[in-house]
Amino acid sequence: MQSKDSQCPSEEKFIQLKSQKETNALRSKLVKEQGGVCPVSGWEITASTSHLDHDHQTGLCRAALHPAVNRSLSQDSMRRFGIPYKDQPRILREMADYIEGNIPTNYLHRSVKPKELIIKKTNYEELGYLIMENEGKLPSWWGYSWKKPTKRRKKPVEGQKLTKRLSALYKKYDFEPAYYSVAKK
Numbered sequence: 536m537q538s539k540d541s542q543c544p545s546e547e548k549f550i551q552l553k554s555q556k557e558t559n560a561l562r563s564k565l566v567k568e569q570g571g572v573c574p575v576s577g578w579e580i581t582a583s584t585s586h587l588d589h590d591h592q593t594g595l596c597r598a599a600l601h602p603a604v605n606r607s608l609s610q611d612s613m614r615r616f617g618i619p620y621k622d623q624p625r626i627l628r629e630m631a632d633y634i635e636g637n638i639p640t641n642y643l644h645r646s647v648k649p650k651e652l653i654i655k656k657t658n659y660e661e662l663g664y665l666i667m668e669n670e671g672k673l674p675s676w677w678g679y680s681w682k683k684p685t686k687r688r689k690k691p692v693e694g695q696k697l698t699k700r701l702s703a704l705y706k707k708y709d710f711e712p713a714y715y716s717v718a719k720k
Contacts, residue, residue, distance in 0.1 A: 559582065562599050566580055566581060566599045567658060569599060573585070573599075580668045584602065585601065586599070587600075589610075591620070607694050653715065654696070655714065662708065662712075663707045665710060666704065666708070669708070674700070674704075697714075
């Protein structure tokens with residue numbers, strides 16, 4: 536196919552695309568050769584939705600890419616962040632290795648707000664049954680009984696927040712609360 540010279544190609548070795556019509560034809564040909572799939576992401580592309588990627592050093596066309604992938608590979612966007620062109624392939628490989636292999640710490644980033652701890656509904660009900668077995672009734676603030684919901688609040692759908700009163704009951708009955716997820720972005 537075409538060589539990967541670091542210099543711009545000479546006119547006699549390569550075909551210069553001179554119009555949008557020729558560019559569209561090449562993009563259609565590449566999409567067909569690629570089976571309608573972006574070679575980087577594996578996402579489906581069409582001739583009208585893909586972008587024609589080219590080497591910014593040589594000007595040689597490489598493939599038809601998904602638009603998001605083409606923008607991500609842009610030499611200009613990487614150069615904006617101080618990554619020299621010659622280092623870009625190595626940096627991208629190392630970024631992929633880092634993302635796939637990095638083991639996170641137990642620190643929660645300051646941009647992520649902790650979610651209130653919500654007790655799983657089944658866990659909340661199990662505590663209620665323990666209280667009923669031992670005391671014969673639920674506390675007045677419990678929020679619902681198994682016979683009918685109170686007027687103040689209906690039976691929780693997803694669970695209950697861990698309040699100080701609930702926390703004391705969990706301790707009293709030596710019962711461990713089970714929670715839904717603890718963080719949201």
